[in-house]
Amino acid sequence: MPLQQGLVQVYTGNGKGKTTAALGLAVRASGHGLRVLIIQFMKGWPNYGELRAVKNLPGVELRQFGRAEFVDRNNPDPADIRMAHDALQAAADAMARGECDILILDEVNVALDFGLIALDEVLRLLDAKPPTMELVLTGRNAHPEIVRRADLVTEMLDIKHPYAEGVQARRGIEY
Numbered sequence: 001m002p003l004q005q006g007l008v009q010v011y012t013g014n015g016k017g018k019t020t021a022a023l024g025l026a027v028r029a030s031g032h033g034l035r036v037l038i039i040q041f042m043k044g045w046p047n048y049g050e051l052r053a054v055k056n057l058p059g060v061e062l063r064q065f066g067r068a069e070f071v072d073r074n075n076p077d078p079a080d081i082r083m084a085h086d087a088l089q090a091a092a093d094a095m096a097r098g099e100c101d102i103l104i105l106d107e108v109n110v111a112l113d114f115g116l117i118a119l120d121e122v123l124r125l126l127d128a129k130p131p132t133m134e135l136v137l138t139g140r141n142a143h144p145e146i147v148r149r150a151d152l153v154t155e156m157l158d159i160k161h162p163y164a165e166g167v168q169a170r171r172g173i174e175y
């Protein structure tokens with residue numbers, strides 16, 4: 001059964017937990033038989049735990065569009081720009097075909113902030129959202145216009161993080 005009303009959610013801020021919150025929503029939706037598509041921008045590293053976990057969640061699909069390396073904000077590789085546009089196109093195609101009830105665009109805000117994609121491209125996607133589809137946009141530095149158009153905005157606040165004390169990312173916790 002599709003959603004009666006789909007909204008636009010934004011998870012942003014410098015704190016940890018934006019992708020994790022979106023994945024938690026995917027788990028909850030799977031438990032109710034909803035179809036979820038997660039499109040990850042700027043992520044191509046094959047060892048994220050969520051890649052393994054979603055294989056066990058009925059109705060949840062995750063597609064990565066990115067290289068394993070970090071994107072250089074000041075000098076992005078042409079492949080990073082191409083993959084970000086491919087991710088946007090995949091999202092638009094999924095919307096047009098009605099492939100999912102919930103569409104999660106993980107790190108789309110960062111792709112926009114880094115200049116890999118343009119604001120008008122993302123706004124067109126928001127305008128094309130079917131009324132019964134939930135759309136979730138994650139990533140730091142959400143553009144003010146996206147925040148304005150969203151129905152729900154959560155800002156993750158970085159108060160304290162072990163990385164500041166030299167603790168590296170831990171398997172199963174940060175990746």
